[in-house]
Amino acid sequence: MAERDPKPVRYRARRTPVTWVRGGGLAALIFLLPMLFVFGAFSWYPIVRTAIMALQHTNLVQPATWVGLDNFRTVLHDPLLPTAVKNTAVFAGLALVFGYPIPLVAAVLMSEVRRLRGVFSALAYLPVVIPPVVAVLLWKTFYNGDATGVFNTILGWIHLGPYPWLQSQGTALPSLVLESTWANAGGTVIIYLAALTGVNSELYEAASVDGASIWRKVWHITLPQLRGVLLLTMILQIIGTAQVFLEPYLFTSGGPANATVTVLLMIYNYAFGNSLGGDYGSATALSLMLAAFLAIFSLAYLRATRSWSTR
Amino acid sequence: MKSTRMAKTASAVILAGVLAACVSAVSSAATGSTKVVTISVASLIPGSTPAAKAQFDSQVKEFEKVNPSIKVTPVEYQWLGSTFAAKLAAGTLPTVFEVPFTDARTLGDNGQLADLTANVKKLPYFAKYNPAVIAEGTTSKGKIVALPKGAYAQALHYNRKLFAAAGLDPNKPPTTWAQLRSYAKQITDKTGKAGYAEMAKGDNTGGWILTTLVYSLGGRMESGTGAKAKATLDNPQTLAGLNLLKQMRWTDNSMGANFDYGWSDINQAFAAGNVGMYINGSDVYTNLVSASNIDPSIYGIAPIPLAKNAKNAGVLGGGTLVAVRPDANAASRAAAVKWIDFFYERPLVDKAQAVRNAQTLVAGKQPVGVPALPVFNKAQYDLANSWIKPYINVPQSQMKPFNTGIFKQKLIPEPAVSTQSVYHALDPVVQAVLTDKNANITQLLQDANSSAQAAISQGK
Incomplete structure (x- = not known):
């Protein structure tokens, strides 16, 4: 029986403030301080404040009073909540069905183009740099409900319409998705284009030698190679669309008849919709509920797709 | 050696501080008698024409001429139910702003408007206000937090x-x-x-x-x-x-x-x-x-x-009141009430001011004689309209059915x-x-x- 080696004796220098400073600890802390301050002031403090405010009744002028979980009960009993959740889910779903594949298709097509790729990239990205309010005002004229609206005029050439677009409970939400897709697709296209440059061109050449069609190359090479990026953009898009606010606020104010009220618009209305001062408690309570849902959803998504994204 | 250097540095810092304090005191003494109060005031709604803005600016200049210790900064403003609370919470309202009849009392009760009672009770025409109208700007505890701009039907x-x-x-x-x-x-x-x-x-x-x-x-x-x-x-x-x-x-x-x-x-x-x-x-x-x-x-x-x-x-009748931010200090409140008096109230009760106001509006190609309802009483309303009759430039014959x-x-x-x-x-x-x-x-x-x-x- 071999004798066990005795445990190696580890000599550790005693840590004192002096050794910590000499070891660079102080310098690291000093370099860290600005970031800690910025995160603390603009990220962590608001989060803590939100959590506290969700348990209070306050108009931000008079002293706040503790109300326990009353704000959560108010939100959960609000008859508008199911409508807002449904509208948000429909918006996210439509954006996923139509808005998610479009940038991918555009990126794949653009990567096939040998000349003027930069021009196409710039054109695709242009809507992203247009200020959102300007874009919405522009699209409002497109969506004008009478026959003189841009879309209705174009459709009128082929004897269609006029359609009410934003003035109908059935078409208002899809109209917002259309504008949102136009406005946001450019950013995702650029991400896909960057990811596509990382795909080994030899794979395509080998597939070509084997006689694969473009469709088969996309299906068997491009998509599997991009799966990590695809999964990431999908969760980012879901989180983004679950917090949709700009379009319903600027286009329709949640109308007609609450057809475009979303969860975030509801939060805004709790906080600022009443000119006599906001119900900041309910607003923060609903914010926390949305944040909790998105956190749980993201964790579940990451767990469910972990094996696929790293395969 | 080290302590001597430190002592020198400390002395220099103290000396600099004393000098700065002296300079500041001298400067305050020089300007103390004419300390300028700056207030921001609601002007026109966003998108107003250059002529309307020029007309408003000329009224500001006229006010500043009469009140050299007050500087007025016009801020574009439109009361909207959907944005007012956000501005209120964010503290981005001008010092003087407008609210509808429906809101002032509750905002005042909530401590969200400045108490103007002491300042407005000194106004010579205060007792003449229509009690129903002034009640719209009075809190449940009797504090006056807003004065009427105008009433409408x-x-x-x-x-x-x-x-x-x-x-x-x-x-x-x-x-x-x-x-x-x-x-x-x-x-x-x-x-x-x-x-x-x-x-x-x-x-x-x-x-x-x-x-x-x-x-x-x-x-x-x-x-x-x-x-x-x-x-x-x-x-x-x-x-x-x-x-x-x-x-x-x-x-x-x-x-x-x-x-x-x-x-x-x-x-x-x-x-x-x-x-x-x-x-x-x-x-x-x-x-x-x-x-x-x-x-x-x-x-x-x-x-x-x-x-x-x-x-x-x-x-249905309503109206607009003029209020002041709750965080305005005493000097700003006094200046704000002076502006409210000059811009909103005097033209309704003072002939000279009414005529001057009408002249400025006409010069700025803005309407004079727009249909409204009395803030004081019908007799005062008719009287004020008679003062500005020569300047009325709205198509009155087309307004006859309403008037x-x-x-x-x-x-x-x-x-x-x-x-x-x-x-x-x-x-x-x-x-x-x-x-x-x-x-x-x-x-x-x-x-x-x-x-x-x-x-x-x-x-x-």
């Missing part, structure tokens, strides 16, 4: 050119709702424009205009007062009013294609000649000129048609409790009727009533 504004084009007499606006409906259809049939349009945006304007319609039919949105008030949104007159809108929208198709107008949008659409008739405050002509460049020849204004067989029928008819109508204040919440609850009802042919009006009204009642109970 809701009115029917109509496009005389479209009336003529449709074969209607521009001097004979509709006097019943049935007539209004048939005129709207005639305008649409003959001109292709919206015969009658209505605000229906989710910023409380939809509920505001529906309440006007309901008042004209004899209905009320609330009964009782205070926390015991009861929401009565689902009354028979609201049902009748919504059915009238439904017929105009879906049977006659006389309401155009836009059903999300807000206050500014509908004014622009009307000034652009796209709307035959619409309801808004009687004083909106100022905005139509300053923000939408209306051609005065197309403008007509008439009283809201009142149901003849309903004894409670009346016209002769309004004082015969019963004026009814807006719902007293949770006003904006009541309007907000009605917004989706109006939107549903205008965008869904099969909207279940009874159910929608019941839901809106529950929502309004909840707001009343919670004091929102």
Whole structure:
């Protein structure tokens, strides 16, 4: 029986403030301080404040009073909540069905183009740099409900319409998705284009030698190679669309008849919709509920797709 | 050695501090007697014409000349139910700003407006205010937190050119709702424009205009007062009013294609000649000129048609008050009240100021003589109008139907409790009727009533 080696004796220098400073600890802390301050002031403090405010009744002028979980009960009993959740889910779903594949298709097509790729990239990205309010005002004229609206005029050439677009409970939400897709697709296209440059061109050449069609190359090479990026953009898009606010606020104010009220618009209305001062408690309570849902959803998504994204 | 250097450094720092303090004291002594107070004031709504801005600036200069210790910074401002609370919470309101009659009292009770009692009671005309009007700016504890800018009655504004084009007499606006409906259809049939349009945006304007319609039919949105008030949104007159809108929208198709107008949008659409008739405050002509460049020849204004067989029928009246930020210090409050006195109140009670004001407005190509309601009393209102008669530049003959008819109508204040919440609850009802042919009006009204009642109970 071999004798066990005795445990190696580890000599550790005693840590004192002096050794910590000499070891660079102080310098690291000093370099860290600005970031800690910025995160603390603009990220962590608001989060803590939100959590506290969700348990209070306050108009931000008079002293706040503790109300326990009353704000959560108010939100959960609000008859508008199911409508807002449904509208948000429909918006996210439509954006996923139509808005998610479009940038991918555009990126794949653009990567096939040998000349003027930069021009196409710039054109695709242009809507992203247009200020959102300007874009919405522009699209409002497109969506004008009478026959003189841009879309209705174009459709009128082929004897269609006029359609009410934003003035109908059935078409208002899809109209917002259309504008949102136009406005946001450019950013995702650029991400896909960057990811596509990382795909080994030899794979395509080998597939070509084997006689694969473009469709088969996309299906068997491009998509599997991009799966990590695809999964990431999908969760980012879901989180983004679950917090949709700009379009319903600027286009329709949640109308007609609450057809475009979303969860975030509801939060805004709790906080600022009443000119006599906001119900900041309910607003923060609903914010926390949305944040909790998105956190749980993201964790579940990451767990469910972990094996696929790293395969 | 080290301690000597440290002592020298400390001495230098102390010396610098003492010197700075001395310089500051000398500078204060030099300027102490003319310490300038700067206040920001609500000026014009965003999008106003350069002429309107120039006219406002000239009034600011005139004020600063009389009050050299006050500097006034004009800030574009428009009260909107959907943005006011955000500005209030963010602290981005100007020192002096405007709020509707419906909100000042509650905002004051919540400590969200400055207490102006001591300052305003010194105004020489304070005792002459119409008690009902000054009550709108007084808190439940008797503090005065706002002074009236002006009062209005809701009115029917109509496009005389479209009336003529449709074969209607521009001097004979509709006097019943049935007539209004048939005129709207005639305008649409003959001109292709919206015969009658209505605000229906989710910023409380939809509920505001529906309440006007309901008042004209004899209905009320609330009964009782205070926390015991009861929401009565689902009354028979609201049902009748919504059915009238439904017929105009879906049977006659006389309401155009836009059903999300807000206050500014509908004014622009009307000034652009796209709307035959619409309801808004009687004083909106100022905005139509300053923000939408209306051609005065197309403008007509008439009283809201009142149901003849309903004894409670009346016209909704309201107004605008001027208030001050709660965080304004004593000097800023005093300066703010001076500005309110100069800009808003004096022209109503002081002949010299009224004439000067009218002259400035005329020079700036802004309207003088816009229909409004008395803030003090009818005699004072008539007197003030007589002072500025030579300067009146609005098309008065086109305003005759309103000016002769309004004082015969019963004026009814807006719902007293949770006003904006009541309007907000009605917004989706109006939107549903205008965008869904099969909207279940009874159910929608019941839901809106529950929502309004909840707001009343919670004091929102």
